[in-house]
Structure formats: structure tokens, C-alpha cells
Amino acid sequence: MLKKSQQxxxxxxxxxxxxxxxxxxxxxVKLALTFAVSLGLGFVLQxxxxxxxxxxxxxxxxxxxxxxxxxxxxxxISVPGFAIVYHLAxxxxxPLQLYVTPxxxxxxxxxxxxxxxxxxxxxxxxxxxxxxxxxxxxQMVALGGLLIxxxxxxxxxxxxxxxFYEFPGIFLPDIMGWGPAVALQLFILFVLWKVTRWWQKKQxxxx
Amino acid sequence: xxxxxxxxxxEMCPIPIIKTQRKxxxxxxxxxxxxxxxxxxxxxxxxxxxxxHGHDIKEEEVSNxxxxxELIKKRD
Numbered sequence: 147m148l149k150k151s152q153q154x155x156x157x158x159x160x161x162x163x164x165x166x167x168x169x170x171x172x173x174x175v176k177l178a179l180t181f182a183v184s185l186g187l188g189f190v191l192q193x194x195x196x197x198x199x200x201x202x203x204x205x206x207x208x209x210x211x212x213x214x215x216x217x218x219x220x221x222x223i224s225v226p227g228f229a230i231v232y233h234l235a236x237x238x239x240x241p242l243q244l245y246v247t248p249x250x251x252x253x254x255x256x257x258x259x260x261x262x263x264x265x266x267x268x269x270x271x272x273x274x275x276x277x278x279x280x281x282x283x284x285q286m287v288a289l290g291g292l293l294i295x296x297x298x299x300x301x302x303x304x305x306x307x308x309x310f311y312e313f314p315g316i317f318l319p320d321i322m323g324w325g326p327a328v329a330l331q332l333f334i335l336f337v338l339w340k341v342t343r344w345w346q347k348k349q350x351x352x353x
Numbered sequence: 354x355x356x357x358x359x360x361x362x363x364e365m366c367p368i369p370i371i372k373t374q375r376k377x378x379x380x381x382x383x384x385x386x387x388x389x390x391x392x393x394x395x396x397x398x399x400x401x402x403x404x405x406h407g408h409d410i411k412e413e414e415v416s417n418x419x420x421x422x423e424l425i426k427k428r429d
Contacts, residue, residue, distance in 0.1 A: 152417060195394055197366075200398060207367045207371070208367055208374075210398070210402050210405060212401055268365030273394075277392075277393075277394070280393055280418065281418055282393075350406070
């Protein structure tokens with residue numbers, strides 16, 4: 147029942163990270179910032195126990211929709227957030243790379259494969275990495291599988307594209323303008339949130 | 354009041370929740386179920402699940418990375 151203090155380890159690691167950021171700053175500011183943001187993301191992910199797998203799996207398996215609502219909230223914040231970032235980049239003349247990727251049947255195939263895999267492994271990409279850091283050894287196996295999958299996926303893209311027809315990517319703001327695009331997405335998210343609430347009530351009623 | 358134990362070491366969600374659901378069906382109201390896990394998300398998910406379904410649950414980190422849960426069945 148003894149809880150060993152990890153304070154000394156924490157302090158040592160914090161100093162190490164600080165020095166590493168200072169070192170990266172000498173190399174390039176962008177690199178240091180990327181590193182700092184990734185660290186922050188990892189920290190928030192671990193502390194909040196955020197889990198994308200749980201968000202999609204729990205409503206069906208256990209009837210809990212807390213994390214599903216969290217993911218909807220996350221998207222509802224990031225949609226206007228991205229619009230703001232886009233407009234800031236435009237006014238500051240900063241070149242922005244948009245990953246509006248083409249889609250096709252292979253997208254859905256990949257989604258089904260990844261979904262099956264992440265439920266079996268008990269974590270999506272970020273969740274697996276976060277839990278390895280926590281010391282959950284089983285996720286090391288999942289990371290191995292993830293790396294193999296990424297390698298195969300990366301190398302089979304030309305084959306997939308030649309086998310299946312692909313549709314050009316759709317960027318909503320180009321079609322209907324920024325205002326309506328953001329409003330439409332928020333409306334869809336609101337409908338999804340209502341559906342999750344309804345599902346939660348139904349699940350509880352059955353218990 | 355009977356105290357039950359459930360072994361969920363090394364299991365990842367959602368297996369612990371499904372195992373708990375099965376175990377709870379065998380128990381009667383007021384019985385206590387002790388769970389121990391080494392998976393942080395499992396511990397969290399069980400607490401959320403139990404509260405939403407109206408059971409009493411206490412979460413305690415007994416050692417670094419080991420959580421002990423005490424669930425009291427409140428309703429069927």
C-alpha cells in the first residue's frame with residue numbers, strides 16, 4: 147500500500163526536457179515549438195484519459211457516451227478554430243498547406259481495418275503511444291503492429307489508387323464559403339450530440 | 354453483504370467492463386466487488402460506467418500505476 151514518490155524523477159525529467167528545448171532552439175525555432183506542442187498534447191492526452199477508441203466503441207458495447215460527447219466538443223471547437231487559423235494565415239501571408247486528400251473505396255476499407263485494429267489493440271495511434279509512456283507493456287505489441295500497418299499502407303497506395311477509382315477531395319469552404327461551411331459543420335455536430343444524448347438515455351432506460 | 358474479487362490485471366477496455374457487468378449479475382444489492390487494474394484508462398472507464406449506472410465506486414491509486422476499485426452494487 148506504499149506509494150513511492152516520483153517527485154525526484156519528475157524534477158529530473160523536467161530539467162532534461164527544458165535543456166532539450168533550449169538545445170532545439172539553437173537548431174531551429176520551428177523544431178523547438180513543434181517539440182513543445184507535442185509534449186503538451188501528450189501531457190493533456192495522458193492526464194485527461196482521452197481515448198478516441200472509447201468514444202466510438204463504448205456507446206455500442208457499454209452504453210457510455212461521455213467520451214463521444216468529448217470528441218464532438220473537440221470537433222466543435224476545432225472547426226471554428228481552424229477557420230480562425232486560416233484567416234490569420236491569409237492576413238499574415240503565411241503559406242498554409244491544406245491536406246484535402248482525395249477519397250475512394252480504399253478510404254472506407256482503411257477505416258474499417260483501422261477501426262477493427264484499434265478496438266482489438268485497445269488504443270488508436272495516439273492512445274497507444276501515450277500508454278507505452280505510462281508503462282503498459284501490452285501496447286508495445288500494438289505499436290509493432292501499427293508500424294507494420296503504416297509501412298504496408300504507405301507502400302500500397304499506388305496499387306490501391308490504380309485498383310479503385312478515386313474522387314477528388316472536397317473542401318467545403320471552397321464550395322459554399324467559410325461562414326456557411328462552419329455553420330453547417332456545427333449543425334451536423336449538434337445533431338450528432340443530440341443523437342448521443344438520446345442513445346445514452348435509451349441505454350440507461352434498458353438497464 | 355458478500356465481498357467478491359475480480360481479476361482484471363493486464364486487461365484492456367472494454368473487457369473489464371464486460372466482465373464487471375457479468376459479475377454484477379451474479380451479485381445481489383449491497384454486495385462489494387473489489388477490482389485491481391494496472392491500466393489507467395480501464396480504471397477511469399469503470400468509474401464513469403459505474404457512476405452512470407448508479408453504483409457506488411471508490412477509486413484509489415494504491416501504488417504507482419496500480420488502481421484499486423471498490424464497487425458497491427446499488428441496484429439491479
